[in-house]
Amino acid sequence: ELQLVESGGGLVQPGRSLRLSCTASGFTFADYPMNWFRQAPGKGLEWVSFIRHKAYGGTTEYAASVKGRFTISRDDSKSVAYLQMTSLKIEDTGMYYCAKAVRGRRTVVDLWGQGILVTVSS
Amino acid sequence: EIVMTQSPATLSVSPGARATLSCRASQSINSNLAWYQQKPGQAPRLIIYGASTRATGIPARFSGSGSGTEFTLNISSLQSEDFAVYYCHQYNNWPPRDTFGQGTKLEIK
Numbered sequence: 150e151l152q153l154v155e156s157g158g159g160l161v162q163p164g165r166s167l168r169l170s171c172t173a174s175g176f177t178f179a180d181y182p183m184n185w186f187r188q189a190p191g192k193g194l195e196w197v198s199f200i201r202h203k204a205y206g207g208t209t210e211y212a213a214s215v216k217g218r219f220t221i222s223r224d225d226s227k228s229v230a231y232l233q234m235t236s237l238k239i240e241d242t243g244m245y246y247c248a249k250a251v252r253g254r255r256t257v258v259d260l261w262g263q264g265i266l267v268t269v270s271s
Numbered sequence: 272e273i274v275m276t277q278s279p280a281t282l283s284v285s286p287g288a289r290a291t292l293s294c295r296a297s298q299s300i301n302s303n304l305a306w307y308q309q310k311p312g313q314a315p316r317l318i319i320y321g322a323s324t325r326a327t328g329i330p331a332r333f334s335g336s337g338s339g340t341e342f343t344l345n346i347s348s349l350q351s352e353d354f355a356v357y358y359c360h361q362y363n364n365w366p367p368r369d370t371f372g373q374g375t376k377l378e379i380k
């Protein structure tokens with residue numbers, strides 16, 4: 150069964166850091182770009198970050214709202230994608246989803262994790 | 272930033288009837304549009320990409336159309352499992368500057 154499972158969320162104070170993990174199973178993780186999206190409580194979806202697979206250089210992209218504060222990475226040997234979040238702000242609060250790209254479509258995604266909640270509050 | 276506007280915000284339709292959801296882009300996005308379905312407490316699910324290509328496993332009652340700035344998601348013969356929130360997503364630019372619409376809630380009439 151194809152599956153993505155996020156972990157590492159929780160309650161954190163403004164200005165602090167948190168690292169999310171996304172563990173994949175059921176498909177060849179190394180063959181696909183990965184993305185992170187988020188959804189503030191009761192709000193719509195926001196694309197956060199993208200990482201290519203190593204065959205295409207493993208390059209990364211970020212939304213303007215998180216650029217310079219968030220870092221996406223991957224460990225293909227463990228089938229895990231990460232999102233390192235620093236200098237967290239209250240507006241970073243939300244459900245974070247990792248998602249697998251449709252082959253050849255970069256930020257169009259066809260497999261989502263169940264999501265992990267990040268709450269930034271003092 | 273490309274602004275995606277979905278209409279209506281809420282659509283009430285009877286089971287078995289047809290639903291038409293709209294999405295408008297503030298500038299041309301060619302056919303770089305996807306539709307996602309999200310049920311309460313669940314992750315989104317990809318329905319359509321490339322404006323009109325159904326994702327794997329999506330029933331034929333779902334169809335997408337449009338290009339440029341105007342897009343439509345049609346769901347014929349609504350089933351109980353189709354009632355959800357639908358989001359459109361534009362992915363026209365690289366580096367990515369993806370944006371989503373605010374969603375249309377499809378509810379049972």
